[in-house]
Amino acid sequence: xxxxxxxWAQEPQVERDDPDPRxxxxxxxxxxxxxxxxxTEETALPVQVLAGxxxxxxxxxxxxxxxxxxxxxxxxxxGGGASRPVIRGQTxxxxxxxxxGANLFDVSSISPDHAITADPLLLDxxxxxxxxxxxxxxxxxxxxxxxxxxxxxxxxxxxxxxxGATEVRFGTGDEEKTLVGRVTAGLGQFAIHAxxxxxxxxxxxxxxxxxxxxxxxxxxxxxxxxxxxxxVTSKGYIxxxxxxxxxxxxxxxxxxxxxxxxxxxxxxxxEAHGGFDDPFGGSDDxxxxxxxxxxxxxxxxxxxDLLPGLAHLRLRGSYTDYVHDEIDGELLFTRYTNEVWDGxxxxxxxxxxxxxxxxxxxxxxxxxxxxxxxxLHVPFPDNAYGTVPPYYHLTENVGLFxxxxxxxxxxxxxxxxxxxxxxxxxxxxxxxxxxxPDMEAIYDTIFRDFYGPDWKKAIxxxxxxxxxxxxxxxxxxxxxxxxxxxxxxxxxxAASLSLAHTERAPSVRxxxxxxxxxxxxxxxxxxxxxxxxxxxxxxxPEDVLETTDAINLTFxxxxxxxxxxxxxxxxxxxxxxxxxxxxxxxxxxxxxNFLIYTAANVRFAGxxxxxxxxxxxxxxxxxxxxxxDARLKSEDDNLPRIPPGRIGARYDLTAGxxxxxxxxxxxxxxxxxxxxxxxxxxxxxxxxxLSYRFDLGRAKAVEFYVRGTNLLNELAFAHTSFVKDQSPxxxxxxxxxxxxxx
Numbered sequence: 001x002x003x004x005x006x007x008w009a010q011e012p013q014v015e016r017d018d019p020d021p022r023x024x025x026x027x028x029x030x031x032x033x034x035x036x037x038x039x040t041e042e043t044a045l046p047v048q049v050l051a052g053x054x055x056x057x058x059x060x061x062x063x064x065x066x067x068x069x070x071x072x073x074x075x076x077x078x079g080g081g082a083s084r085p086v087i088r089g090q091t092x093x094x095x096x097x098x099x100x101g102a103n104l105f106d107v108s109s110i111s112p113d114h115a116i117t118a119d120p121l122l123l124d125x126x127x128x129x130x131x132x133x134x135x136x137x138x139x140x141x142x143x144x145x146x147x148x149x150x151x152x153x154x155x156x157x158x159x160x161x162x163x164g165a166t167e168v169r170f171g172t173g174d175e176e177k178t179l180v181g182r183v184t185a186g187l188g189q190f191a192i193h194a195x196x197x198x199x200x201x202x203x204x205x206x207x208x209x210x211x212x213x214x215x216x217x218x219x220x221x222x223x224x225x226x227x228x229x230x231x232v233t234s235k236g237y238i239x240x241x242x243x244x245x246x247x248x249x250x251x252x253x254x255x256x257x258x259x260x261x262x263x264x265x266x267x268x269x270x271e272a273h274g275g276f277d278d279p280f281g282g283s284d285d286x287x288x289x290x291x292x293x294x295x296x297x298x299x300x301x302x303x304x305d306l307l308p309g310l311a312h313l314r315l316r317g318s319y320t321d322y323v324h325d326e327i328d329g330e331l332l333f334t335r336y337t338n339e340v341w342d343g344x345x346x347x348x349x350x351x352x353x354x355x356x357x358x359x360x361x362x363x364x365x366x367x368x369x370x371x372x373x374x375x376l377h378v379p380f381p382d383n384a385y386g387t388v389p390p391y392y393h394l395t396e397n398v399g400l401f402x403x404x405x406x407x408x409x410x411x412x413x414x415x416x417x418x419x420x421x422x423x424x425x426x427x428x429x430x431x432x433x434x435x436x437p438d439m440e441a442i443y444d445t446i447f448r449d450f451y452g453p454d455w456k457k458a459i460x461x462x463x464x465x466x467x468x469x470x471x472x473x474x475x476x477x478x479x480x481x482x483x484x485x486x487x488x489x490x491x492x493x494a495a496s497l498s499l500a501h502t503e504r505a506p507s508v509r510x511x512x513x514x515x516x517x518x519x520x521x522x523x524x525x526x527x528x529x530x531x532x533x534x535x536x537x538x539x540x541p542e543d544v545l546e547t548t549d550a551i552n553l554t555f556x557x558x559x560x561x562x563x564x565x566x567x568x569x570x571x572x573x574x575x576x577x578x579x580x581x582x583x584x585x586x587x588x589x590x591x592x593n594f595l596i597y598t599a600a601n602v603r604f605a606g607x608x609x610x611x612x613x614x615x616x617x618x619x620x621x622x623x624x625x626x627x628x629d630a631r632l633k634s635e636d637d638n639l640p641r642i643p644p645g646r647i648g649a650r651y652d653l654t655a656g657x658x659x660x661x662x663x664x665x666x667x668x669x670x671x672x673x674x675x676x677x678x679x680x681x682x683x684x685x686x687x688x689x690l691s692y693r694f695d696l697g698r699a700k701a702v703e704f705y706v707r708g709t710n711l712l713n714e715l716a717f718a719h720t721s722f723v724k725d726q727s728p729x730x731x732x733x734x735x736x737x738x739x740x741x742x
Contacts, residue, residue, distance in 0.1 A: 044484030044496035045131035046567035072608030081249020089628035096141035102316035139504035154191035173733025174204035196225035217250030236303035253726025254288035286329035336370030357404035426471035478503035492559035566609030644670035683716035
């Protein structure tokens with residue numbers, strides 16, 4: 001892909017290994033410190049930095065759509081409001097999304113219809129690491145990490161005391177209207193920052209071959225803003241910010257008709273009877289959508305030479321208050337919340353016997369709710385008793401990690417290890433009695449002989465004990481270790497080898513799911529939810545720890561007309577947590593899958609990367625592609641939603657203030673499918689960008705641009721999507737925009 005160019009008044013760059021401390025607090029505007037968040041100068045894994053004009057032109061409403069098409073990165077899309085990146089065949093929770101090196105806490109890993117709470121419109125750069133990053137960021141980064149670089153906590157004081165930028169954009173494919181603005185002001189050693197973005201988009205166009213020219217309920221409406229301030233010195237900075245994201249987006253292809261589905265043992269039954277009924281009733285001819293709000297407070301600091309022997313101190317602290325409502329017509333049927341306190345401290349020591357290393361500790365305390373509830377709109381009945389939602393799961397995690405690096409001539413070596421101690425338990429739920437005096441008298445006559453005079457308390461304790469037994473506490477202590485070596489051959493050539501042993505603890509949904517997930521048309525049963533497959537095998541949920549042994553080879557060439565970065569990988573995974581199909585029920589007319597989470601042995605192998613050549617000082621051609629082969633070794637089935645192979649080419653041209661690119665890639669057919677999937681046809685994608693920049697003096701510019709996507713108007717389906725047949729990719733669309741920096 002093309003190199004980064006200024007997207008705003010500042011050019012995001014990755015911090016050097018040996019930054020001059022005097023530059024950290026200076027008024028230079030050409031360096032934005034990222035704190036070596038993904039260690040892009042050191043890692044033996046493939047890393048790409050998307051920044052500048054390329055990021056500005058590629059940005060969509062969701063992170064997955066923004067990154068889709070980059071080598072090794074596909075998307076798991078759910079209409080226009082939610083899209084998750086897929087790296088080397090896997091998505092959340094096996095990749096970690098970070099904000100300036102700190103974990104981003106939302107509920108996007110719980111279900112594919114949940115949006116990632118990051119607005120690409122407000123980012124300076126995106127760092128994408130393919131391969132295990134679990135050593136630094138925990139087991140959820142076992143297959144990669146995506147770091148989102150922003151400016152909400154200023155790291156430098158702007159030259160002249162004030163910088164800012166604005167952008168407006170209009171899109172034809174979904175009637176998109178976008179407005180973005182931000183400003184940073186300097187007051188002595190203090191910097192103050194404010195930013196905001198507003199985006200509205202209607203249902204997006206799809207080719208007529210889908211049966212309609214618009215994808216119903218693919219609309220998306222979002223507002224994001226942030227305020228931050230920091231104290232900047234010659235040795236570093238410390239600052240804080242508050243940010244909020246609000247979003248409302250549709251769920252295409254929604255059907256609530258399978259809300260009646262329930263199980264009898266290992267049999268899925270989708271017909272109402274007895275106490276099992278459809279919690280919705282009525283038709284499906286209305287809109288289902290999600291209304292989201294995420295508040296976050298960040299504390300960030302990077303400081304050099306704070307104590308003797310200490311080269312750098314890095315602090316990341318955050319408080320996240322997340323909530324979203326899932327609404328069916330006018331009915332609120334579930335609500336997800338996630339309240340998380342997180343702190344991360346890293347200390348980098350000066351060279352000892354030639355080694356430079358970082359010792360870090362991370363503490364996370366989270367309170368989550370939302371799964372297994374789809375009837376919030378149903379009032380608690382009269383003359384009844386029982387638990388009432390929300391049902392909270394509490395997570396506490398402590399992580400300790402260490403990495404050490406040293407150069408032996410032309411070879412750079414890195415060793416790293418991380419140990420986590422994680423506990424998840426269900427909080428005691430609220431219990432409710434709604435007995436009338438007459439009914440309470442009848443119950444008193446019945447239950448007094450069994451429970452005694454305090455029968456109400458006995459029934460409450462018994463019911464809650466039953467609830468907690470269905471949601472047992474689970475503890476995991478994953479350990480990860482890696483070794484990496486990079487041989488700098490010379491003339492810009494380098495070869496890297498990475499060996500990693502990583503362990504990932506199952507997520508909340510993988511552990512405790514028990515009920516219908518209407519977004520994915522499935523009934524799911526988690527590892528700890530009295531799972532019959534594990535019980536029959538005599539396996540406790542604490543015994544399931546996803547363990548990956550990975551080998552990564554990366555070949556790079558930088559400098560000169562020829563440049564490339566190609567990565568090969570092999571992963572052997574024991575106790576890979578996946579949803580095994582038990583039965584597909586079609587009684588309602590809408591297929592509903594009964595899935596039970598279990599563990600299996602699998603392996604992933606593949607290749608991804610790009611090769612580019614500078615034809616002239618003004619033009620460059622790039623060839624890129626990726627391929628993943630996944631094998632489910634211990635089951636007579638294939639893994640679901642594995643991306644097909646892809647290959648493409650891109651041509652970039654710059655002629656003074658005029659620049660442009662043309663990009664074409666072919667995504668191949670995916671016919672290696674799981675038992676409950678169908679094959680996905682291949683497709684061709686053609687995108688192009690043209691821009692013209694007016695320079696108005698130092699750090700001032702106006703750019704006009706136009707970008708067309710899917711110019712061939714291909715009817716394309718992403719095999720990686722849970723709802724690929726309900727949610728095709730966007731049809732032909734043209735975005736016209738203007739950016740102004742000062």
